[in-house]
Amino acid sequence: LAGAGGAVIRTTCAYCGVGCGILAERTGERALTIQGDPDHPANHGRLCSKGTHLGETVGLDGRLLHPMIGQRRATWNKALDLVARRFRETIATHGPNSVAFYVSGQLLTEDYYVANKLMKGFIGSANIDTNSRLCMSSAVAGQMRAFGEDVVPADYDDLDAAELIVLVGSNTAWCHPIVYQRIRAGRAKLVVIDPRRTETADEADLHLPLKPGSDVLLMNGLLAHCRREGVLDDAYLDAHVAVPDDFWTTIDDGHDLWSVAKGCDLPVADVQRFFELFAAHPRTVTLFSQGINQSLRGTDQVNAILNLHLATGRIGKPGAAPFSITGQPNAMGGREVGGLASTLAAHMDFAPAHRARVQHFWAAPTIAEKPGLKAVDLFRAIADGQVKALWVMATNPAVSMPDAARVRDALAACPFVVVSDVIAETDTSVHAHVRLPAAAWGEKDGTVTNSERRISRQRAVLPLPGEARPDWWIIAQVARRMGWGSAFAYDRPADIFREHARLSAYQNDGARVFDLRAHAAIGNAAYDALGPFQWGGTPFADGRFSTADARARLVTVTQRAAEAVPPRWPLTLNTGRYRDQWHTMTRTGLSPKLARHREEPLIEVHPGDAGALKDGGLARVETPQGATLYRVRVTDAQRPGELFAPIHWTDRTARGGRTGLLPRALVDPHSGQPGFKQTPA
């Protein structure tokens, strides 16, 4: 399979965290045929609609093919010199925290590693955050609180071994279709917890359309039921889990079946059925996604789920696990290299010992002292003038951030903006002073990590068009021009992967699960031929966690009273994805076949709220942040009082339906993840 020019190349899908293996064959100048890789353990040959139509998205229409300074084409030398000079000058005048990178779960691990190293170890700031902040940072924060390390202790085989699968806040059938197919192919009973009656909920054995934001109450109620019914694993708790003094009184208090059902706005009989199903099936996987994470209480909601699995000993065993499924193709790789403002490389944090380790390993002149600005705060700091130079890589925050109009204003006011992207004109790059042409999927080489901690290769199938270059090369070139050439003297992605693997093992005496020491000396040929592999084995199978005393932590979390409904904004807007679109459509929007599924953004509204509106009519949706126009879909799949809109459309592709204008820039206090799911409207 190795080779190019008509050969079939094994690579990995560009889109979601399922991480499906692909066989790609070049059949023309810019043409590929795409098939699922039957030997890849994530998908065994299956692909969803987005992966299947990847070949339609590799043309050069709209591509950024040359470095641009303003509207003029520039040489690489001139553009890189300018970026390095402006960053150097800004740091010299205003300090290292006056600059920032905003990166992406679309980057390969090698790209991510180099960006993080430059910012945290050489510039000396932790102002590098990522669009993964919008996607799963509450899962990261929750796992760090419970396990002492950001480890997803589940894999896809657990879905086959489970007797019961609980999907919380996840339209898996649309958003992770290959995982959903695997769930349906198994024998496990399926419970879906989601305010919306989605395509996933339609096929469940039990659907609980709970009141939005009542997840902690439901999970605490279930834990109280398990305690009453003797379902807790006392031996496991005694041996492996630290329990706060107030924990059980909090769980016992007010969590009888009727109070829980009332608080969640669910029928008592359905809640009872769920509790009985959970109690009866020790092999339970609880899979959760953005409905849990994208909330002002996301981290507490994650810990409510992790509490359940720890207290019942349903972790580290086949078919028994809490499973945070990631949105982006390489959110997990970004987490491994420390690509969040709140973490250091190789699953380390800002503790003095960790900082010293990373600085020593990199032989870095400095190291960031404390966590940097998380996404929402980062764009506020740009608007306030604190951050004066920004480099955006492979993402489109002018559309995807909450309160996107303010983000657009911040970009327009920022003294120096660099955008590396594959697309020439995005809502973000129109504000760039320098645009750098990045290699796209199918042109670049490196690794990605999927939701089950499986590292797979992405491989180049097509030649680099124009003057496009891989992101790692672009960042290393700027680092060299800033005076740190020897630390960024990489010739190929394998050089970076080896260093990343060595760092994961450096002074890691087994305290952290993430450890790639087996690959620390991988040769170039072996890297080229690297097959998919999973790190961490079965995490926590021995009951030892990554905390100082090796015990996991139950975390006391309580249901907060619902936000008062402001009279002017009587509805609640929820946002999410369509089956065949991805992010802000810069890639999927290129495929005519994918456009057929949904040609425009719809606002979904319950018949009781529709008033005179009919299917196909137009509605202007307003929130305190902004307003936009949608075509209406009236459906009883929505709960009364709630709206649903897709996230994908932008000003550049439609007159309305620009959902990013609507959510508030409010975040979970632990993770900094925005609460996209509940906006007064």
Ligand code: SF4
């Ligand atoms: Fe790609 Fe995700 Fe679809 Fe797999 S499920 S083909 S990774 S978009």
